[in-house]
Amino acid sequence: GTLRVDVVTIFPEYLEPLNVSLVGKARARGQLNVHVHDLREWTYDRHNTVDDTPYGGGPGMVMKTEPWGDALDSVLADGYETDAHGPALIVPTPSGRPFTQELAVELSERPWLVFTPARYEGIDRRVIDEYATRMPVYEVSIGDYVLAGGEAAVLVITEAVARLLPGVLGNAESHRDDSFAPGAMANLLEGPVYTKPPAWRDREIPEVLLSGHHGRIARWRRDEALKRTTANRPDLIERCDPSAFDKKDREM
Numbered sequence: 001g002t003l004r005v006d007v008v009t010i011f012p013e014y015l016e017p018l019n020v021s022l023v024g025k026a027r028a029r030g031q032l033n034v035h036v037h038d039l040r041e042w043t044y045d046r047h048n049t050v051d052d053t054p055y056g057g058g059p060g061m062v063m064k065t066e067p068w069g070d071a072l073d074s075v076l077a078d079g080y081e082t083d084a085h086g087p088a089l090i091v092p093t094p095s096g097r098p099f100t101q102e103l104a105v106e107l108s109e110r111p112w113l114v115f116t117p118a119r120y121e122g123i124d125r126r127v128i129d130e131y132a133t134r135m136p137v138y139e140v141s142i143g144d145y146v147l148a149g150g151e152a153a154v155l156v157i158t159e160a161v162a163r164l165l166p167g168v169l170g171n172a173e174s175h176r177d178d179s180f181a182p183g184a185m186a187n188l189l190e191g192p193v194y195t196k197p198p199a200w201r202d203r204e205i206p207e208v209l210l211s212g213h214h215g216r217i218a219r220w221r222r223d224e225a226l227k228r229t230t231a232n233r234p235d236l237i238e239r240c241d242p243s244a245f246d247k248k249d250r251e252m
């Protein structure tokens with residue numbers, strides 16, 4: 001079915017990229033419905049106030065409850081079931097659970113995602129508590145670094161989810177080989193890739209890739225993936241299954 005995505009934000013123009021490229025095509029094919037809403041539509045004071053100073057003091061500003069409550073009630077007013085087929089609230093935050101390919105798969109299986117990107121200091125906790133009574137709330141971090149707002153995280157999460165929707169990726173298989181997908185290459189980073197021309201600035205293609213020997217090619221790719229993972233992501237190494245590949249080696 002079609003994935004519905006709603007985003008409530010004070011920077012609607014930031015989400016324009018969702019109208020182009022991969023996500024844009026998925027929308028055009030009706031696999032994705034994206035609705036971006038300006039949070040300030042639900043403010044009624046002269047300055048369209050959406051945030052205020054934090055109770056308990058401290059730096060920065062916290063986003064106020066009322067605009068969010070009115071905005072989310074309006075977005076959800078399109079009617080929804082409060083079961084597995086209903087919406088989930090996705091709250092980008094550096095203090096959330098890590099966004100992983102596994103979570104992208106989980107979210108891609110839902111029919112409706114409502115994103116609430118906020119400023120770094122966050123949204124008044126009572127907003128999350130209020131909606132957590134009606135739907136799953138995923139507080140998600142896209143990495144251990146601090147952005148000024150959650151909009152970039154919405155682009156990242158939406159793209160990672162959209163490419164998993166059936167038919168959105170031209171070659172349906174390509175996400176199955178993703179570094180983080182299961183199998184012998186599970187939890188390994190992709191190694192180097194090459195294409196024509198066979199020589200470029202005196203740089204040639206590793207012989208094995210031209211050999212047509214699929215077993216050796218697979219083995220070389222696994223070794224290259226292991227090298228790169230050891231170098232860049234030693235934390236992933238203990239998770240990979242060394243025996244998974246040796247079985248295939250024995251078959252060769």
Ligand SMILES: Nc1cc(-c2cccs2)n[nH]1
Nearest residue numbers: 094120142143147149150
């Ligand atoms: N991973 C991550 C999320 C964020 C923010 C979300 C909302 C404001 S800042 N920074 N880093």
